[in-house]
Amino acid sequence: MVQGRRDNPDGRERLVRTAFALFAEKGFDSVTVRDIAAASSVSVGLINHHFGSKDGLREAVDEFFIAQFEDAITDAAPQGLSATQDPAELIDAWIERHAEDWPTIVAYFRRALLEESDWGFSLFQRFYGFVQSTVMRMDAAGQLAPDVDRLWLPFLMMYLELGTMVFDPYIKRVLGRSGYDRELWQRRHRAYMTLIRRGASSRRAGG
Amino acid sequence: MVQGRRDNPDGRERLVRTAFALFAEKGFDSVTVRDIAAASSVSVGLINHHFGSKDGLREAVDEFFIAQFEDAITDAAPQGLSATQDPAELIDAWIERHAEDWPTIVAYFRRALLEESDWGFSLFQRFYGFVQSTVMRMDAAGQLAPDVDRLWLPFLMMYLELGTMVFDPYIKRVLGRSGYDRELWQRRHRAYMTLIRRGASSRRAGG
DNA sequence: ATCGGGACTGAACAATTGTGCAGTATTTCA
DNA sequence: TGAAATACTGCACAATTGTTCAGTCCCGAT
Numbered sequence: 001m002v003q004g005r006r007d008n009p010d011g012r013e014r015l016v017r018t019a020f021a022l023f024a025e026k027g028f029d030s031v032t033v034r035d036i037a038a039a040s041s042v043s044v045g046l047i048n049h050h051f052g053s054k055d056g057l058r059e060a061v062d063e064f065f066i067a068q069f070e071d072a073i074t075d076a077a078p079q080g081l082s083a084t085q086d087p088a089e090l091i092d093a094w095i096e097r098h099a100e101d102w103p104t105i106v107a108y109f110r111r112a113l114l115e116e117s118d119w120g121f122s123l124f125q126r127f128y129g130f131v132q133s134t135v136m137r138m139d140a141a142g143q144l145a146p147d148v149d150r151l152w153l154p155f156l157m158m159y160l161e162l163g164t165m166v167f168d169p170y171i172k173r174v175l176g177r178s179g180y181d182r183e184l185w186q187r188r189h190r191a192y193m194t195l196i197r198r199g200a201s202s203r204r205a206g207g
Numbered sequence: 208m209v210q211g212r213r214d215n216p217d218g219r220e221r222l223v224r225t226a227f228a229l230f231a232e233k234g235f236d237s238v239t240v241r242d243i244a245a246a247s248s249v250s251v252g253l254i255n256h257h258f259g260s261k262d263g264l265r266e267a268v269d270e271f272f273i274a275q276f277e278d279a280i281t282d283a284a285p286q287g288l289s290a291t292q293d294p295a296e297l298i299d300a301w302i303e304r305h306a307e308d309w310p311t312i313v314a315y316f317r318r319a320l321l322e323e324s325d326w327g328f329s330l331f332q333r334f335y336g337f338v339q340s341t342v343m344r345m346d347a348a349g350q351l352a353p354d355v356d357r358l359w360l361p362f363l364m365m366y367l368e369l370g371t372m373v374f375d376p377y378i379k380r381v382l383g384r385s386g387y388d389r390e391l392w393q394r395r396h397r398a399y400m401t402l403i404r405r406g407a408s409s410r411r412a413g414g
Numbered sequence: 415a416t417c418g419g420g421a422c423t424g425a426a427c428a429a430t431t432g433t434g435c436a437g438t439a440t441t442t443c444a
Numbered sequence: 445t446g447a448a449a450t451a452c453t454g455c456a457c458a459a460t461t462g463t464t465c466a467g468t469c470c471c472g473a474t
Contacts, residue, residue, distance in 0.1 A: 163366025
């Protein structure tokens with residue numbers, strides 16, 4: 001009974017899914033309870049019935065987002081075949097699999113980061129913890145150049161990832177398609193790796 | 208008469224300056240005309256008297272921001288002494304000079320970028336044009352490594368700059384002070400230059 | 415002195431938005 | 445089948461917000 005069926009969900013679940021998409025697209029404040037109710041084909045009152053308030057709905061949607069997000073990233077390794085696969089192909093397959101839900105997840109993440117809530121901060125902090133420990137591990141393994149700033153590097157690496165997320169609406173307008181589109185996304189990832197590893201300068205100019 | 212005096216400005220100018228600060232701090236939608244009027248010690252009606260609407264005020268504030276911004280960055284080269292100066296000292300002096308107004312300018316820029324208005328897009332686009340042409344010049348001069356992605360590099364460079372701007376509220380909470388604070392700002396700039404030039408990997412690990 | 419125009423006020427207004435609630439429909443369980 | 449619980453409706457309400465406007469204040473020109 002608690003199990004939401006994707007095909008014919010009840011009012012509560014439809015509210016959460018619709019609100020998730022609307023919040024991701026327009027931001028929490030720009031979406032009215034009437035918008036959500038109409039898009040979910042339920043009445044306004046149902047929101048307060050199930051969630052107490054619009055903020056209550058937000059909490060439920062936040063949880064839904066976390067679940068969606070973890071579903072997506074946990075799914076990194078495909079079922080049967082494993083070590084034999086080419087990493088690039090794995091990424092390709094992953095992108096293929098999440099072509100539908102990933103853009104909304106990213107857009108919601110973006111909104112959460114930009115509204116300066118405590119919750120957004122906790123997302124930022126978690127990501128920071130992850131990147132920073134990765135950098136520290138690299139450092140311990142001697143993989144980091146000695147003159148690299150240990151304080152800023154994690155943030156700069158985050159900016160490269162989060163910038164892709166935050167400024168994607170502008171990428172869409174400049175390049176005509178999302179940076180999360182298959183080919184672009186892959187190119188960006190390679191460009192990111194190259195930049196981190198070797199910088200952008202040619203050998204003779206660098207230094 | 209049109210000249211606004213900083214010491215005792217009239218209602219119109221006080222409205223613009225106050226709204227500038229408030230929009231930068233909270234964002235356009237989160238500031239009410241009553242907030243602005245109260246903080247400016249004028250009545251609500253005066254906003255519509257001078258600017259026609261809240262959106263009219265926004266346009267005036269946008270212009271004010273552009274002027275402030277250009278004032279600040281045009282001021283890069285100090286008056287008398289020039290070529291003899293150490294670049295680091297120049298930057299130091301600049302930061303010193305704009306310690307008061309720069310944070311608000313940055314915060315307003317940030318808001319403008321994050322509200323997905325056409326105006327915000329034009330700011331993004333202008334910045335992109337600048338960075339892209341810089342990259343193209345570097346490329347023409349043979350300063351760019353051959354395997355660097357020419358499409359993404361300008362965006363990644365922008366993300367490093369804009370990320371500093373957009374995520375500064377979180378930097379404040381993680382590090383306890385703004386990334387635009389003198390010493391941090393300088394370190395960040397050096398870390399940025401190092402990353403672009405050589406990447407982060409040590410020689411033996413890189414490649 | 416006074417007349418005119420612009421700066422300025424603040425109460426009133428309409429639109430929007432979140433919430434409360436009384437009532438109805440539907441499901442669940444004995 | 446019947447009754448209680450739960451899902452759901454939709455109108456009414458209060459609060460907020462941008463805007464309007466009739467009127468006041470103040471300064472400069474005649």
